[in-house]
Amino acid sequence: MNYRMMGKFISRILAVEAVFMIPALLISIFHAESESVFGFLTSIVITLATALLLYLVCRKARKGFYAREGLVCVGISWIVMSLLGCLPFYFSGEIPRFVDALFETVSGFTTTGASILPEVETLSMGNLYWRSFTHWLGGMGVLVFVLAIGRGREKSDGYTMHLLRAESPGPKVEKLVPRMKDSAKILYFIYVFLTILNVVFLLFGGMPLFDALCTAFGTAGTGGFGIKNDSIAGYSPYLQNVCTVFMLLFGVNFSCYYMLAIRQVKNVWKDEELRFYLGTVFASILLIAWNVRGMYGTLGETVRHAAFQVASIMTTTGFATTDFDLWPSFSKAILLGLMIVGACAGSTGGGFKCGRTLLLIKSLRRNVRQILHPRKVQVVRVNGQMVTERVLDNTNAYLAAYAFIIVFSFIVISIDGFTPMTNFSAVLACFNNIGPGLESVGPTCNFADYGLLSKSLLIVDMLAGRLEIFPILILFSRSTWSGK
């Protein structure tokens, strides 16, 4: 295993992280919050020192970076990044217990949005900003960012593909253009552009700049940390609708935007995953609006709340405008289903991904037909292209790993004695990077009451969910660390 090369990557990631802490520091200074100024200063110094130390130790890395190194590197870098990212909360004393601070940060970087804070509004401005910004950074991935700003494109090798594959969600990750650096740049350009658009729309609706920035970060990363106790409920209907639209936009595969930009509108329109995603969203909105009719005053309000909640859960954001825990069972069941399906592959959202669900449905349909017509040779096609058996096998394996982790986590966190529904939805909400679950972890509640073991497990679940299981799972495998 090429540890030095990994160290070099991680040192770059930490340097980027330290640089991104500076705006939060400035905000703290501006608002004269002495504790958080101290918190950020110490954190920046520690992060930079760690980065420098790693760089000095790993400077002379030999070449040779393969799939295993790529996976392990992504897994470890996310863990290290979270450990250092939680320092501002811890040092400023605003989240006094370390595991809570770590939970909050991992929840931020993995764009989960699950919180252990009963009173969000008590946080200082600097920490609120940093908390929301972790969403934005984690949404597209820090490694992708490092690849985009990294050294000259001529010198890059194929190994960067391993990093992109490990960090970007989806069953089949492909570059947009031949060069990795250019692909990463395009992704970040789209990401920044959409985020700015979102901020502008929010400002237009009269939202204060700070709120607009934090909300846009939460939306862009499909994270879901609100800066108000009641999430988005306190804002005007216009602002809620803006959030709905942008959440849905960030749940779309970013390569669709690239194809739009290079005027391949037809390919976008014909994209089966996008159709599946939008179809599911609209069907769910209709069903829920019908189911919760009468709970709200007007039809418009009903549809608005239904659409917001569906968009929020499907894209795994986790904002809320209403306490959907009070909705009838049917609606809650739909939301639970959406939690699992998740957003499109190649978006900032989490979950099992629409693309994989589509593949599973298609391969299931094929297998059923195979029973009726055993000698028929059938291939699974998506967007007119044959899907190889290997991709299908990987998807099935992913489903198995996904199911095992949910069952295992569900059993373990049940030790803390909450109701099965709470525990089940808590696992789903963390593992799929959504945030709020149902009952005791519903949109108006939080994860503060879980014990140390459960919180630690949920932290691992969040990371595993964001990185699509294998980069984290591989860290627990003995064969990763043995041998050369």
Place this chain on the structure above:
Amino acid sequence: MRIIIAGDGKVGSTLTRQLVAEGHDITLIDAKAEVLEVSEERYDIMAVQGNCASMATLKRAGVEEAELLIVMTGADEVNLLCCTIAHGMNPNLHTIARIRNPEYKDQIYQMRHLFGLSMVINPEGQAAIEMERLIKYPGFLKRDTFAKGKVEIVELRIKEDSKLCNVSLYELTNIVKCKILVCAVLRNSKAVIPDGNFVLQAGDRIFVTASTRELTVFLKNMGIITHKAKRVLLCGGGRLSYYLSKLLVQDGIQVEIIEQNQDRCMDLANQLPDVTVVHGDASNEFLLEGEGLGECDALVTLTGVDEMNLFISLIGSNAGVPQIITKLGRLSNNNILEKISVGSTISPKDLCCNDIVRYVRAIRNQNGAAQAVNVIADGQAEAIEFLVDENTKHCEEPLKKLKLKKNIRVAGINRHNSFEIPNGDSFYRKGDAVIIVTGRDEVIYQLNDIFLP
């Protein structure tokens, strides 16, 4: 530059490595997903799986925005079709196709505009030309020509009993008594661009620049006896054998081909009436001896299997054949081969890569582009020929006053058909051909790139 390479085979992947390193954006097309996966993990490229002659695949590979298409699939017909279709989709596209079938070779070159072809590559044909040159002037491991054949860079191995052993380059001219320049040395698999203090050692492979005339003198003074080859034995009767036999027969050399396949033997006997075609297994020592291995002047191993070629070459070297040439297809790591005596090794894929790379650099740099690019010293150095034009800096200034980048040497200046080995007082002027040897730290696109900024 955006380049599409169709066919991720031996040549395709060698080209990919080279062109990615030169900073081009490469999209690879191949029908096999597994092959593409390997390339995708090794190089920073995009891969498209599909039939390269279909419009849909070409479109996915972005043929409309590409500048160059290089088609290297196994079938000539597919290569042609692919270029024709791609050219139809994008009339500004440059296309290079590999055409190997001797029956197509000439007709396609003549009709290349009809097919939308910019360049036709025939690796076997080129390798045959290269081998013929080696056989005509034995004594070198490899030779590359520049300035329309008037200047050469040859490769020699310094043996322990050589006159050049433990000689510094300053003293070299006194010993060989002719004007030559050692422009690169390969020692312990590492290429060095030497200066005057450099001392040659046994085992070094040296690359010498000289005019073709001086080269004969050099050989004589070095004590390397060269007698004209009269009888050459070729093992394996593939396309390369065919091309090579034709060239050798023209030179009046006696050629014998040993080929295993009866039908192929009949074809060859039919196409090459002046050549003796023998049906049999070339790896059979008795057969080789029976066919006069001991008396032949050169042995060329050209079967389709690299291991077989190496083995037959070893048999030949044991039997004391003066010159041995080994063809390598898949293997091209010469470091390992240095330890066994298999003579010169020639790899058709590297030769055709050289030509394509030169073409690519020429597109990128319409003015002042390289006239020839030859990769030497196991791919660690490059000899490039440029024409000095009005844009070239430092014309008529003595070379000792110029500040060149690291690992770059002016290895020759050709002026009005007279070749000069440059010293500190030499200079070049407009119309000269200049040969540059570089350690490949960076790509030299035009002559002005050799100066420090």
